[in-house]
Amino acid sequence: MTERDAPRVTVLGLGRMGTAIARAFLAAGYRTTVWNRTGAKADVLTAEGAVPADDVTAAVEAGPLLIVPLLDPGAIRQALEPAAPSLAGRTVVGLANGTPQQAGDLAAWAAGYDADYLDGAMMALPHTVATPEAFFFYSGPERAYAEHRTALEVMAIAHHVGADPAAAEIHSLAVLGTGYAALTGFLHAAALLETFGTDPETLAPAAAAWLRGMAAFLPELAGQAGSGRYGDAASTIDLNRPAVDALIALSGERGVDPALHRPLKELLDRRSADGHGDDSFAAVYELLRVR
Ligand SMILES: NC(=O)c1ccc[n+]([C@@H]2O[C@H](COP(=O)([O-])OP(=O)(O)OC[C@H]3O[C@@H](n4cnc5c(N)ncnc54)[C@H](OP(=O)(O)O)[C@@H]3O)[C@@H](O)[C@H]2O)c1
Numbered sequence: 001m002t003e004r005d006a007p008r009v010t011v012l013g014l015g016r017m018g019t020a021i022a023r024a025f026l027a028a029g030y031r032t033t034v035w036n037r038t039g040a041k042a043d044v045l046t047a048e049g050a051v052p053a054d055d056v057t058a059a060v061e062a063g064p065l066l067i068v069p070l071l072d073p074g075a076i077r078q079a080l081e082p083a084a085p086s087l088a089g090r091t092v093v094g095l096a097n098g099t100p101q102q103a104g105d106l107a108a109w110a111a112g113y114d115a116d117y118l119d120g121a122m123m124a125l126p127h128t129v130a131t132p133e134a135f136f137f138y139s140g141p142e143r144a145y146a147e148h149r150t151a152l153e154v155m156a157i158a159h160h161v162g163a164d165p166a167a168a169e170i171h172s173l174a175v176l177g178t179g180y181a182a183l184t185g186f187l188h189a190a191a192l193l194e195t196f197g198t199d200p201e202t203l204a205p206a207a208a209a210w211l212r213g214m215a216a217f218l219p220e221l222a223g224q225a226g227s228g229r230y231g232d233a234a235s236t237i238d239l240n241r242p243a244v245d246a247l248i249a250l251s252g253e254r255g256v257d258p259a260l261h262r263p264l265k266e267l268l269d270r271r272s273a274d275g276h277g278d279d280s281f282a283a284v285y286e287l288l289r290v291r
Pocket of ligand 1: 018069076079097123124126
């Protein structure tokens with residue numbers, strides 16, 4: 001492939017994520033135009049083969065695909081505003097963490113300039129970009145996603161989760177919520193074990209091994225959730241109830257705040273009281289879902 005034939009991409013924003021993303025495109029053989037508000041941040045990438053744009057309009061006009069990993073949705077709009085008339089016919093991929101509403105607002109703003117907008121939520125860290133560990137959610141027009149999918153896969157495994165621009169942020173929040181519960185559970189456990197003289201670093205490998213097992217259980221849990229079939233389960237409501245009770249009691253005895261686990265206790269108690277104690281743990285879902 002000659003340089004002229006190389007696929008083109010523009011990366012606007014060379015912070016921690018943007019720098020990793022631009023490097024991934026360079027490594028994949030893309031003609032990579034780069035722009036950053038603080039221009040000096042482009043120097044290292046230029047030395048590695050990126051093409052620095054003189055200004056944001058030149059960056060936008062350098063190609064059909066604009067990857068924009070900026071601080072927040074407001075920064076994306078502010079950065080692109082001077083180049084807005086040049087956006088027509090191009091695809092803007094907004095990669096800033098934001099709310100579903102902000103994603104919708106950016107999509108409407110881009111549509112006003114005849115640009116396609118794909119919202120992206122990066123489930124990654126700078127060092128995992130372009131590794132099998134990273135995955136990005138995308139939402140927006142299916143056609144734009146299909147057209148640019150090969151390029152999007154350069155950054156991370158790509159999942160298109162809906163035409164509604166808000167969908168990527170919604171899916172990202174759902175995955176973050178799963179992780180936050182586990183991480184906070186670990187911090188609580190570490191505080192509890194500290195009262196017995198055990199270092200959090202000693203707990204970490206055991207907790208990680210347990211979480212790997214929990215992660216492997218997720219597809220089964222997902223299959224049960226909402227199916228109405230909660231019988232014949234290995235891990236039932238009444239099996240887990242005493243464990244959660246014991247955890248809360250032990251925390252109280254040791255002076256460690258058990259607040260984190262009380263909502264689960266309440267859910268398990270309610271399921272048991274309404275005659276579902278022998279059902280699978282997944283039956284908790286029936287108390288959480290919107291009817
Ligand atoms: N870092 C992570 O581990 C991680 C992981 C997943 C998702 N994210 C999300 O990815 C996004 C980028 O994160 P990051 O860690 O790469 O951030 P970062 O290193 O702080 O970089 C922020 C970038 O935004 C630019 N910027 C900020 N305000 C601007 C404005 N008003 N106009 C133009 N440019 C502006 C900065 O330009 P200057 O250089 O000129 O300041 C810089 O290029 C954030 O939404 C973050 O939440 C980050």
